[in-house]
Amino acid sequence: xxxxxxxxxxxxxxxxxxxxxxxxxxxxxxxxxxxxxxxxxxxxxxxxxxxxxxxxxxxxxxxxxxxxxxxxxxxxxxxxxxxxxxxxxx
Numbered sequence: 001x002x003x004x005x006x007x008x009x010x011x012x013x014x015x016x017x018x019x020x021x022x023x024x025x026x027x028x029x030x031x032x033x034x035x036x037x038x039x040x041x042x043x044x045x046x047x048x049x050x051x052x053x054x055x056x057x058x059x060x061x062x063x064x065x066x067x068x069x070x071x072x073x074x075x076x077x078x079x080x081x082x083x084x085x086x087x088x089x090x
Contacts, residue, residue, distance in 0.1 A: 006031065037088040046086040050074055053085055 002011030007024040011017060019025035032041075036053075039046035044056060051070040058064035074081045 033085075033088055036085050039086065044085065046084070048085050050079070050081050050083050 001015045002008055002017040005017050005028045007019055007028050008017040009020055017025075017028070019028060035041050036044040036048075037046055044053065048056075049070075050073055051067065054064075054066040054070040054073065058066050058069050060066055070081050074083060077083070079087075
């Protein structure tokens with residue numbers, strides 16, 4: 001969701017951040033994950049598992065399947081769904 005991220009131009013009608021190009025959006029994602037992994041996020045905890053993270057990032061009340069999302073991420077990353085966000089920095 002749009003939260004004034006660096007590089008974001010505005011929020012779309014669903015409240016998602018819109019970036020001028022792919023590179024800007026990717027840089028914002030990497031920055032957000034770094035903030036989370038370092039424990040500097042006010043919304044996410046660095047000790048969250050992938051399942052907990054996906055439940056906040058893509059909640060079921062917004063039409064998502066966070067368990068399937070976490071499963072796919074864990075397979076793509078080659079880690080267990082118990083992987084914790086701070087481990088991104090290791």
